[in-house]
Amino acid sequence: EARVLGHLIAGKMLSFEMNDRKKIGLGLTGFGVFFSFLGVIFFFDKGLLAMGNILFVSGVSLTIGLKSTMQFFMKRSNFKGTISFGIGFFILILGWPILGMIIEAYGFIVLFSGFWPTIAVFLQKIPVLGWVIQQPYIRSFFDRYRGKRVPV
Numbered sequence: 001e002a003r004v005l006g007h008l009i010a011g012k013m014l015s016f017e018m019n020d021r022k023k024i025g026l027g028l029t030g031f032g033v034f035f036s037f038l039g040v041i042f043f044f045d046k047g048l049l050a051m052g053n054i055l056f057v058s059g060v061s062l063t064i065g066l067k068s069t070m071q072f073f074m075k076r077s078n079f080k081g082t083i084s085f086g087i088g089f090f091i092l093i094l095g096w097p098i099l100g101m102i103i104e105a106y107g108f109i110v111l112f113s114g115f116w117p118t119i120a121v122f123l124q125k126i127p128v129l130g131w132v133i134q135q136p137y138i139r140s141f142f143d144r145y146r147g148k149r150v151p152v
Contacts, residue, residue, distance in 0.1 A: 032056025
């Protein structure tokens, strides 16, 4: 399943020119993560968490394109994660932010679990962080969960 997604995204990522739409998408994704972080820090503030989710999803859509986003979320193997993420967002809006975030986190992990090995390899190439990750105990943790890399 990760290989299919990698091929789906690989066509766009190999020619990853940074046009204005993708720059805005990356900015929105970053702001989405930031607002979600603030929402958790401020005792699960419903407004900040909802804003973070909206910005994150819209940023991902702008970055990889609307068609690729729809194919990713509507793929049969990703239904479990998509439905969990959507139900968690709905519960968050209804006023149960902690329960909503737990369900959303599960959906997020299910949806993006195929990308963790690629992220681990990327983190190992960052100068200071890479040295920390190369330490024996941390490296064994990354090696245990590496699995197959998504060809990006």
